[in-house]
Amino acid sequence: MGQQGPLLSIDHISKEFYGNVVLNDVSFELKAGEILGLVGENGAGKTTLMHILFGMPVIADTGGFKGRICIDGQEVSFSSPFDALDAGIGMVHQEFSLIPGFTTTENIVLNRESMKPSILNDVFGDRMSILDRQDMKKRAEAAIEKLGVKLDPDMLVSEMPVGHKQFTEIAREITRSKTRILVLDEPTAVLAESEAEVLLKALRKLASLGIAIIFISHRLHEVTEVADRVVVLRDGIAIKDTPVAGVSVRDIASWMVGRSVATERVSEGEAREFGPEILSVEHLWVDMPGETVRDVSFSVRKGEILGFGGLAGQGKLGIPNGIMGLFQAGGVVRLHGKDVPLNEPRTALEIGMAFVSEDRRGVGLLLDESLKWNIAFTAMQIQGKYLKTILGGLFRIRDEAEMRKLTEEYIAMLDVKCTSPSQKAKELSGGNQQKICLAKAFAVKPDLLFVSEPTRGIDVGAKKLVLDTIHRYNRDYGTTIVMVSSELEELRSICDRIAIVDEGKIAGILPPTAELPEFGLLMSGLGANGSQEDLSA
Amino acid sequence: MRSAKQFVTDFGWPRIIIFIFLVLLFVAAPFFRVRIDASISDVLNRFGQNGLFVLAMVPMIQAGCGLNFGLSLGIIAGLIGSTLSVQFGLLGVFGFFGAVGLSVPFAVFFGWLYGLLLNKVKGEEMTIAMYVGFASVMFMCIMWLILPFNGPTMIWGYAGKGLRTTITIEGFYRHFLNDFLAVRIGDSFVFPTGMLLFVGFCAFLMWLFLRTKTGTAMTAVGSNPDYARASGISADKMRTISVIISTVLGAAGIIVYQQSYGFIQLYTAPLAMPFAAVAAILIGGASVNKASMVNVLVGAFLFQGLLTMTPSVINSALQTDISEVVRIIVSNGIIIYALTRKTKVTK
Ligand SMILES: Nc1ncnc2c1ncn2[C@@H]1O[C@H](COP(=O)(O)OP(=O)(O)OP(=O)(O)O)[C@@H](O)[C@H]1O
Ligand SMILES: [Mg+2]
Numbered sequence: 054m055g056q057q058g059p060l061l062s063i064d065h066i067s068k069e070f071y072g073n074v075v076l077n078d079v080s081f082e083l084k085a086g087e088i089l090g091l092v093g094e095n096g097a098g099k100t101t102l103m104h105i106l107f108g109m110p111v112i113a114d115t116g117g118f119k120g121r122i123c124i125d126g127q128e129v130s131f132s133s134p135f136d137a138l139d140a141g142i143g144m145v146h147q148e149f150s151l152i153p154g155f156t157t158t159e160n161i162v163l164n165r166e167s168m169k170p171s172i173l174n175d176v177f178g179d180r181m182s183i184l185d186r187q188d189m190k191k192r193a194e195a196a197i198e199k200l201g202v203k204l205d206p207d208m209l210v211s212e213m214p215v216g217h218k219q220f221t222e223i224a225r226e227i228t229r230s231k232t233r234i235l236v237l238d239e240p241t242a243v244l245a246e247s248e249a250e251v252l253l254k255a256l257r258k259l260a261s262l263g264i265a266i267i268f269i270s271h272r273l274h275e276v277t278e279v280a281d282r283v284v285v286l287r288d289g290i291a292i293k294d295t296p297v298a299g300v301s302v303r304d305i306a307s308w309m310v311g312r313s314v315a316t317e318r319v320s321e322g323e324a325r326e327f328g329p330e331i332l333s334v335e336h337l338w339v340d341m342p343g344e345t346v347r348d349v350s351f352s353v354r355k356g357e358i359l360g361f362g363g364l365a366g367q368g369k370l371g372i373p374n375g376i377m378g379l380f381q382a383g384g385v386v387r388l389h390g391k392d393v394p395l396n397e398p399r400t401a402l403e404i405g406m407a408f409v410s411e412d413r414r415g416v417g418l419l420l421d422e423s424l425k426w427n428i429a430f431t432a433m434q435i436q437g438k439y440l441k442t443i444l445g446g447l448f449r450i451r452d453e454a455e456m457r458k459l460t461e462e463y464i465a466m467l468d469v470k471c472t473s474p475s476q477k478a479k480e481l482s483g484g485n486q487q488k489i490c491l492a493k494a495f496a497v498k499p500d501l502l503f504v505s506e507p508t509r510g511i512d513v514g515a516k517k518l519v520l521d522t523i524h525r526y527n528r529d530y531g532t533t534i535v536m537v538s539s540e541l542e543e544l545r546s547i548c549d550r551i552a553i554v555d556e557g558k559i560a561g562i563l564p565p566t567a568e569l570p571e572f573g574l575l576m577s578g579l580g581a582n583g584s585q586e587d588l589s590a
Numbered sequence: 591m592r593s594a595k596q597f598v599t600d601f602g603w604p605r606i607i608i609f610i611f612l613v614l615l616f617v618a619a620p621f622f623r624v625r626i627d628a629s630i631s632d633v634l635n636r637f638g639q640n641g642l643f644v645l646a647m648v649p650m651i652q653a654g655c656g657l658n659f660g661l662s663l664g665i666i667a668g669l670i671g672s673t674l675s676v677q678f679g680l681l682g683v684f685g686f687f688g689a690v691g692l693s694v695p696f697a698v699f700f701g702w703l704y705g706l707l708l709n710k711v712k713g714e715e716m717t718i719a720m721y722v723g724f725a726s727v728m729f730m731c732i733m734w735l736i737l738p739f740n741g742p743t744m745i746w747g748y749a750g751k752g753l754r755t756t757i758t759i760e761g762f763y764r765h766f767l768n769d770f771l772a773v774r775i776g777d778s779f780v781f782p783t784g785m786l787l788f789v790g791f792c793a794f795l796m797w798l799f800l801r802t803k804t805g806t807a808m809t810a811v812g813s814n815p816d817y818a819r820a821s822g823i824s825a826d827k828m829r830t831i832s833v834i835i836s837t838v839l840g841a842a843g844i845i846v847y848q849q850s851y852g853f854i855q856l857y858t859a860p861l862a863m864p865f866a867a868v869a870a871i872l873i874g875g876a877s878v879n880k881a882s883m884v885n886v887l888v889g890a891f892l893f894q895g896l897l898t899m900t901p902s903v904i905n906s907a908l909q910t911d912i913s914e915v916v917r918i919i920v921s922n923g924i925i926i927y928a929l930t931r932k933t934k935v936t937k
Binding site for chain 2: 377398402403408415416418421422430431435437440448450
């Protein structure tokens with residue numbers, strides 16, 4: 054772009070939470086039409102920096118920040134996100150901020166609804182205008198069009214698959230005519246690769262219209278692909294600010310963690326031996342909004358790692374959610390040859406299954422409670438662990454000391470960045486919250502573990518750690534694992550077999566060594582149905 | 591310095607300001623010839639009388655049912671128990687525990703129905719609770735008139751039937767707890783040891799309960815019902831349990847109140863009581879979905895302290911008897927303040 058001055062400059066920003074320094078003298082600039090990739094390990098301070106930029110109340114509530122933010126050379130200070138919106142900053146948060154009971158259209162044009170004057174206007178003024186639904190829909194469709202995706206303008210948010218929610222959020226931000234700076238905090242974390250591709254294309258289009266974009270992602274290849282410049286945060290310090298040209302994913306990764314990172318396959322390619330069949334599923338259907346499962350049959354042998362892949366919205370997420378009883382389901386599920394009653398979460402847990410949900414803030418965490426609680430809760434409720442008797446056996450109460458020990462163990466194992474086991478879950482960064490969700494399921498020591506999107510929002514270094522941990526549980530405790538993920542690479546790195554789900558059915562099952570185009574073919578719904586034979590291979 | 595700052599943030603400015611105000615009132619009191627010893631005695635007494643009502647707020651807040659504006663339902667169960675106890679002529683220790691014992695089955699039953707109702711109106715609990723409270727009080731206004739009680743001290747003398755608005759429990763269980771191990775100093779200071787011990791014991795039981803498996807599950811339901819469900823907990827069941835416990839505490843609370851006050855108050859008397867308890871726990875620093883024993887004790891003490899001291903000091907200062915007016919202004923003022931201060935936590 055031209056040689057004009059920076060649109061946005063972040064000037065010597067520092068921030069601490071109760072003495073815990075999370076940003077230390079961070080400065081960078083952003084020009085109109087530029088895409089800046091902001092990367093860093095979990096807890097490096099990316100989200101915090103964006104919260105400061107957007108005037109989020111949580112910053113002021115925790116003691117404000119040091120430094121200046123300038124737009125067009127003018128210092129700005131936002132006391133609320135509304136000021137930031139007025140100044141032309143749009144933000145897509147790491148966690149969704151849509152209204153579940155509203156449709157796509159309503160969410161996109163929220164607060165900027167099209168109005169039609171009604172007769173009451175003459176008497177009562179503008180507030181009595183009626184909504185021009187036709188026009189609203191047109192505007193929403195235009196925004197969706199601009200993104201180049203397929204969304205139903207009339208679908209309720211509560212019924213959407215996550216990927217659609219993400220696009221709805223982005224559409225909302227770009228319909229604001231004033232938006233000049235767009236901040237996207239891990240927008241692709243919930244998207245399948247093909248969808249992420251669409252999003253990146255849309256970003257490039259927006260940038261060419263002169264919008265400056267800050268793009269945060271842990272998928273570093275996306276950053277190298279789309280960004281013009283990359284800023285790397287490590288422990289709150291901006292240690293690198295460089296044009297992307299000529300920079301490789303590996304470079305960025307090593308800047309992030311301060312050492313070089315290996316990206317080899319986790320399992321050693323040893324010959325794997327499995328026990329007898331542990332889980333068999335026949336004709337499962339699950340009524341999970343946006344992830345409907347129509348008719349799925351498969352079986353898993355003891356000690357195996359089975360992966361489920363496929364595009365978002367095709368039903369892969371519905372499978373574990375249905376088996377664990379979180380959504381209405383039907384069909385036959387047998388664990389160790391015994392029928393598993395469906396739609397009863399408690400029974401599912403009691404007979405030795407556990408689940409790491411993809412919906413970390415919705416069902417995954419007790420945000421207002423301590424890490425101790427979050428990790429020990431399920432094991433306590435289902436197995437009566439972490440309780441002690443007092444007053445001569447009269448009462449059984451929580452054993453805080455044991456809970457602390459357990460939590461410390463997992464904090465060390467998964468390298469969770471936190472101040473203590475008593476810290477509240479909501480105070481952790483997104484990736485560290487994800488690790489807590491995993492720890493909760495591990496603490497139950499299940500026979501069969503379902504993990505949904507286990508590395509969502511987790512940085513490159515920690516990703517390996519998480520996959521290694523899953524793999525180690527599988528090897529050391531013989532835990533059978535069913536893993537659902539949008540990232541094919543991740544599935545291929547640890548699974549023994551990978552099933553691709555398409556339109557609520559299994560399109561085919563492939564070994565991890567199969568060629569990429571074979572997976573692609575199954576995902577696109579073009580896979581031959583011939584591969585159904587090797588279902589229980 | 592750091593810890594002082596931490597203390598202030600933890601404890602909260604509103605509480606510190608109210609506390610300082612209360613201390614100032616105590617300091618000012620002697621200048622207006624208000625007796626300090628009598629005042630302190632009064633505050634302690636009121637603290638004990640209302641302690642259980644404030645405590646009754648805790649389980650429902652923790653389970654995510656919000657503030658129990660329908661505490662009147664529990665109070666009514668307590669009134670049924672206490673009138674029955676008097677009717678049966680139970681005296682002293684039998685009178686008190688008889689009243690509690692007789693009221694518990696009613697409280698459990700009412701609480702269960704009330705819980706079922708609240709499970710049907712998730713998100714609107716507090717509004718519905720308010721209606722339940724009012725409706726039940728109004729319904730009982732009729733019942734008190736027509737129920738076949740016939741103790742001579744209880745019914746209207748002229749009509750020969752229908753319960754009086756206030757029934758004395760002199761000779762039954764008046765001051766049963768207050769006088770237990772009571773410490774008298776001079777002629778206007780009494781330390782109501784028994785009552786405070788009883789309240790303290792109940793608070794301890796609640797503290798323990800919140801640490802049990804069920805108590806933990808209940809708190810988790812309040813924090814995130816979806817998380818709890820995914821961990822195999824039935825949110826509806828936990829919520830119902832919390833409502834039942836709250837209602838039982840309301841029932842026991844009114845009986846503790848009566849033994850100190852000396853009378854059973856019927857008809858519309860239970861109407862305003864939930865509001866005072868709600869205000870107290872909010873002043874104590876609880877939010878709509880988190881409450882601790884500290885919130886209960888601090889809140890009950892500050893609220894009752896203000897309620898006792900402000901009218902008596904202002905009264906003496908102005909040398910007129912407007913104490914009732916001041917009391918109403920202060921109590922409703924605090925309630926409004928507290929309700930506007932209620933904070934929500936992350937969902
Ligand atoms: N409200 C809060 N109170 C206390 N500490 C907080 C709060 N919010 C964030 N932190 C801490 O600040 C640090 C930076 O968090 P931030 O969310 O900015 O990380 P991030 O770079 O976005 O990481 P991720 O990639 O995992 O999303 C973390 O260590 C986190 O624990
Ligand atoms: Mg983040």
